[in-house]
Amino acid sequence: MNAPATLLTPTSLADRDQRLLDTARHGDLDAFEALVRRHQRRVYSLAWHAVRDQMLAEEIAQDVFMQLHAALGRIESAAHLGAWLRRTTTHRVIDTLRARKASRSLEDIAEPQVGHGAGDPLAERLVHRALQRLAPRARLIVMLRYMDDLAPTEIADTLDMSLNTVKSHLRRGLTVMRARLQREAVR
Structure with a gap:
């Protein structure tokens, strides 16, 4: 046994x-x-x-x-x-x-050579390209929120910034990404 x-x-x-x-x-x-x-x-x-x-x-x-x-x-x-x-x-x-x-x-940055599962590779590439357009701090805040699944309060603690600043970066970052993705969809 x-x-x-x-x-x-x-x-x-x-x-x-x-x-x-x-x-x-x-x-x-x-x-x-x-x-x-x-x-x-x-x-x-x-x-x-x-x-x-x-x-x-x-x-x-x-x-x-x-x-x-x-x-x-x-x-x-x-x-x-x-x-x-x-x-x-x-x-x-x-x-x-x-x-x-x-x-x-940022257009010269290579895409990964490993598989990403069952997701749509084009959609993933477009999202990553839109993410790369963000300012460094906003990019990290969006990544910590949606890739590492951290709450805004945890992000604020991690980056030593106020909760309102984190929320502001998230809002603006997502707005920039949406606009970028909408422009790409029209092409």
Whole structure:
């Protein structure tokens, strides 16, 4: 008779992160590497959806984890770790987008080479193109709201801004995206 499979609940995952965090703070590189492996997909995904460039997203993720290593002593808990990673990634993305804004046309950004499931590839491409037209901060706010499914209050906490500012960016961002999509539909 087989033993029942152990389900990893959000609580047990947070407990595991807490143990890894505590161990990594004491200089255990294996524990730090385990933390990186546990969170690298989320950090990379957030970066990639913002910059739409694999190498740049990898560079951002690497920078975030280098910053994490330097900040381990200031990370208070597993919950704080998740918020810290999201905040640091979004700030790093904003800096990267500002720096490269003048040097690269958004139309030149390559589409992903991996499948997106059963969705309409043309519609996805149009939505991503409309998203890329937003200012960096508005783009991240829309992504955090609709791709990471964060509430506006969580976004405000992550980006250190007022709730009204987040709501304003969401409203304007969605208005710009709708207009862009309507123009594309007419073509």
